[in-house]
Amino acid sequence: MKSRSFLLKAGGSLAAIAASMPLAYGASLIEEVVVTAQKRSESVQDVPISVSAFDASALEARQIDAFADLQFSVPNVSFSKGNFSGSNFQIRGIGTLLTASSGDSGVAMHVNDVYLQSPRLFETEYYDMAQVEILRGPQGTLFGRNSTGGAVNLKTAKPVLGEVSGSAEREGYTNNVTTGNNIDGREQYSLRGSFRWEASDATTIDLMASIFDEDSSRSRSQKQLCKQDPSGVLGCLPTEVATESINPNATLGRLFASNLVLGAFGVPQLGAFNVFEPVADSNPDDYRDIAARFDPEYNAEEQLFTATIEHAWNNDYTSTLILASQETEVFSRMDYNGTAGDSGEGVIPAGFCGLFSAACQYFGTQDGGPLWFSTIPDANVSLGAHGGEFVLDDTASARDISSADSEQWSAELRLQSTFDGPFNFLVSAYYLDFETENDYVVQASGLDYGNVVLGSLGALGAGALDPTTAFASGGTPHFISETDFYGLESMAIFGEAYYDVSETVKVTLGLRYSNDKKSLRDRQVPLLSGALQITGLDGSTTFIGNDGSATPVSTITELLTAATAAGNYDGDPSTPGAQLYRDDSQDFDAVTGRFVVDWTPDLSFTDDTLIYASYSLGFKAGGLNPPVDSALFGNTPGTFDNEEIDAFEIGTKNTLLDGRLQANINAFFYDYGDLQIGKIVNRTSLNENTDAEIYGVEGEFIFAPNEKWVFNASISSLKTELGDTETVDPRDPAQGRQDLTLLKDPLSTANCAVAWGGNGPLSANLPFVAAVAGAGGFYLPTGTDLGPFSAGSLAGASLAATPGVADSAIGSCAAVEGVLASGAFPRWPVHALLR
Numbered sequence: 001m002k003s004r005s006f007l008l009k010a011g012g013s014l015a016a017i018a019a020s021m022p023l024a025y026g027a028s029l030i031e032e033v034v035v036t037a038q039k040r041s042e043s044v045q046d047v048p049i050s051v052s053a054f055d056a057s058a059l060e061a062r063q064i065d066a067f068a069d070l071q072f073s074v075p076n077v078s079f080s081k082g083n084f085s086g087s088n089f090q091i092r093g094i095g096t097l098l099t100a101s102s103g104d105s106g107v108a109m110h111v112n113d114v115y116l117q118s119p120r121l122f123e124t125e126y127y128d129m130a131q132v133e134i135l136r137g138p139q140g141t142l143f144g145r146n147s148t149g150g151a152v153n154l155k156t157a158k159p160v161l162g163e164v165s166g167s168a169e170r171e172g173y174t175n176n177v178t179t180g181n182n183i184d185g186r187e188q189y190s191l192r193g194s195f196r197w198e199a200s201d202a203t204t205i206d207l208m209a210s211i212f213d214e215d216s217s218r219s220r221s222q223k224q225l226c227k228q229d230p231s232g233v234l235g236c237l238p239t240e241v242a243t244e245s246i247n248p249n250a251t252l253g254r255l256f257a258s259n260l261v262l263g264a265f266g267v268p269q270l271g272a273f274n275v276f277e278p279v280a281d282s283n284p285d286d287y288r289d290i291a292a293r294f295d296p297e298y299n300a301e302e303q304l305f306t307a308t309i310e311h312a313w314n315n316d317y318t319s320t321l322i323l324a325s326q327e328t329e330v331f332s333r334m335d336y337n338g339t340a341g342d343s344g345e346g347v348i349p350a351g352f353c354g355l356f357s358a359a360c361q362y363f364g365t366q367d368g369g370p371l372w373f374s375t376i377p378d379a380n381v382s383l384g385a386h387g388g389e390f391v392l393d394d395t396a397s398a399r400d401i402s403s404a405d406s407e408q409w410s411a412e413l414r415l416q417s418t419f420d421g422p423f424n425f426l427v428s429a430y431y432l433d434f435e436t437e438n439d440y441v442v443q444a445s446g447l448d449y450g451n452v453v454l455g456s457l458g459a460l461g462a463g464a465l466d467p468t469t470a471f472a473s474g475g476t477p478h479f480i481s482e483t484d485f486y487g488l489e490s491m492a493i494f495g496e497a498y499y500d501v502s503e504t505v506k507v508t509l510g511l512r513y514s515n516d517k518k519s520l521r522d523r524q525v526p527l528l529s530g531a532l533q534i535t536g537l538d539g540s541t542t543f544i545g546n547d548g549s550a551t552p553v554s555t556i557t558e559l560l561t562a563a564t565a566a567g568n569y570d571g572d573p574s575t576p577g578a579q580l581y582r583d584d585s586q587d588f589d590a591v592t593g594r595f596v597v598d599w600t601p602d603l604s605f606t607d608d609t610l611i612y613a614s615y616s617l618g619f620k621a622g623g624l625n626p627p628v629d630s631a632l633f634g635n636t637p638g639t640f641d642n643e644e645i646d647a648f649e650i651g652t653k654n655t656l657l658d659g660r661l662q663a664n665i666n667a668f669f670y671d672y673g674d675l676q677i678g679k680i681v682n683r684t685s686l687n688e689n690t691d692a693e694i695y696g697v698e699g700e701f702i703f704a705p706n707e708k709w710v711f712n713a714s715i716s717s718l719k720t721e722l723g724d725t726e727t728v729d730p731r732d733p734a735q736g737r738q739d740l741t742l743l744k745d746p747l748s749t750a751n752c753a754v755a756w757g758g759n760g761p762l763s764a765n766l767p768f769v770a771a772v773a774g775a776g777g778f779y780l781p782t783g784t785d786l787g788p789f790s791a792g793s794l795a796g797a798s799l800a801a802t803p804g805v806a807d808s809a810i811g812s813c814a815a816v817e818g819v820l821a822s823g824a825f826p827r828w829p830v831h832a833l834l835r
């Protein structure tokens with residue numbers, strides 16, 4: 001499958017302020033911009049790299065307060081916030097394309113030449129900044145950590161004497177109509193102290209310490225837009241975007257406690273939700289209004305320390321030692337869908353408390369009363385509602401938690417020549433040690449309720465429960481993706497050599513050797529781990545194993561430890577035996593480099609001109625996929641490969657009209673081998689490799705006709721094309737095909753795209769759709785006819801496999817596949833099934 005996209009971004013402004021590169025206000029000529037993009041001070045117009053730079057005055061004049069603002073001033077740059085703790089800063093379409101703890105960004109972020117594996121891009125605000133540099137294209141022979149898309153380097157101010165501090169507190173600008181509170185406010189402080197010591201005429205020591213803390217009500221993702229899918233197969237239709245509520249019937253948190261799923265177990269009357277009733281729209285139309293059941297929480301901390309020691313040796317060499325350490329934490333919690341359920345939904349059904357009186361007594365509810373709902377922040381260790389940490393709620397409440405703790409330290413030793421002759425060089429050795437742990441958790445009232453119903457039914461059937469004194473649950477009460485440890489040890493030797501072939505021609509050759517060792521200890525805890533835990537009215541919980549063992553537990557860690565020992569849980573299905581976690585490590589290495597030729601001709605129609613051509617071989621280390629259920633994804637490899645790029649670029653930088661006009665233009669072509677891409681399928685993150693091509697042109701122009709006016713513009717064109725690859729779009733699995741029907745497996749909430757032989761019109765599919773609907777399954781016919789879902793129930797539903805043969809119950813996508821393959825529809829045999 002090939003995919004193509006086209007992006008044209010152009011921006012311009014007219015103001016007597018700094019342009020896309022720093023200007024002196026009131027000057028008739030454009031001020032020279034000095035950068036250190038090649039680890040030495042030189043004019044940006046002399047650097048044979050696509051680079052944009054802003055000093056403190058330019059940042060203020062162009063209102064660049066954070067990373068997100070750079071996309072409005074730099075060509076082919078974009079910024080977006082992910083749904084987890086990270087963000088995606090892209091240069092020429094390359095950024096953070098993976099969902100994996102062991103994945104690296106394609107754009108390397110630096111502060112004072114220090115690479116940060118876990119930068120706080122979402123929180124960072126610029127102050128006390130000497131300069132911000134954005135280098136486009138692969139960077140590996142000048143920076144400690146290589147990157148395939150580009151690099152950003154923040155230069156903090158270096159004082160003669162002094163200390164700088166800043167703080168921010170602002171009111172929220174989004175209204176949560178459910179709680180009546182304003183959210184998205186900021187309450188944070190940041191302190192930065194800088195110290196410079198000139199130990200001798202040849203030695204300078206720069207120290208910087210930065211502390212950041214935030215405790216805010218802002219959301220890590222924006223208002224969700226949706227055209228509600230009335231069928232409940234998809235939460236939102238792929239046909240358009242609107243301000244409507246997501247259909248919760250598409251989520252496991254709703255289905256798990258519904259009459260549909262519980263009907264499959266013979267007790268539809270115990271369903272807390274009726275998925276066959278229409279879902280009202282509670283999403284406000286105003287983009288500044290949301291209807292979330294809970295106000296978001298966002299907490300972040302960072303401590304960053306850098307030390308740079310520079311020494312000049314007899315005017316021929318300069319050595320630089322850069323030491324740094326960083327610690328960072330982030331915790332965020334928010335409403336899962338951002339749209340509140342209707343009041344009165346999700347009540348305890350009639351007869352529940354008569355059947356499970358201990359559960360109602362424990363949670364303090366009754367028939368017709370609200371559901372219990374886990375609220376604990378440390379879901380990876382606590383039993384949640386079953387451990388007494390819950391609230392009561394009468395809606396389809398759901399929230400997710402994303403948290404991460406990271407620390408790193410790094411060292412770089414650089415030796416750079418300062419010869420007067422045509423030859424110079426730079427060589428560096430680099431070491432990075434990085435460790436992190438992170439969790440992503442989904443909590444929902446439906447998960448808590450369904451767990452108790454199914455667990456108690458199972459315990460009753462096994463004769464292991466007195467429902468008047470205790471209740472049971474079938475496993476963990478929420479979904480957890482936990483990285484207990486991820487470690488990165490990176491080492492590299494790199495450098496560049498420069499040779500002036502003549503007064504106007506220079507050649508640059510760069511080489512790099514990289515070695516990354518990645519170690520991972522993680523697990524994805526399923527909602528049903530096969531564990532049966534019984535909780536008494538005194539709050540004590542006992543795990544009952546398949547081997548007959550009975551183990552007191554008080555945390556999920558204890559529960560899973562007991563379940564692993566009893567054979568009920570396996571954190572690593574790919575390894576023989578039962579494991580509490582998956583442990584793995586991999587090494588990745590490569591040799592890369594770049595070659596550049598630049599020419600500074602003396603042209604009659606320009607003041608200064610630089611013409612350059614470059615080739616770069618870029619590299620980004622591979623990594624380890626999150627834990628994968630081998631039963632669902634048997635052919636998925638545990639690792640993804642190195643990413644490599646052949647990057648070609650030609651460009652020219654020109655100063656014209658006696659210094660009143662700058663015109664910089666470049667064209668580039670990227671040939672990617674094994675581009676790393678990620679996706680989420682069935683609650684599992686999968687990362688894989690594919691080939692790709694990216695090409696485009698960029699232009700940056702500054703015109704200062706007189707001392708009062710400055711015109712600036714940046715124009716970019718970007719085209720991308722993926723190589724042969726296959727994937728499923730979770731928002732539109734059928735891709736508009738008339739020969740596909742979407743089915744939902746309510747037990748796992750997996751979607752199936754089922755096709756029949758032939759390529760007839762949509763009307764030819766109607767008998768097939770009617771048969772599936774009659775069997776009680778969710779369905780969504782493709783094309784323009786988006787019909788309603790069936791009003792039947794899965795309980796007792798059957799579909800004749802062949803005439804004269806016993807009926808076959810449809811309980812899952814696999815069962816539907818089996819029914820169809822057995823000849824239930826002899827005129828439309830299945831030829832494809834995607835899950």
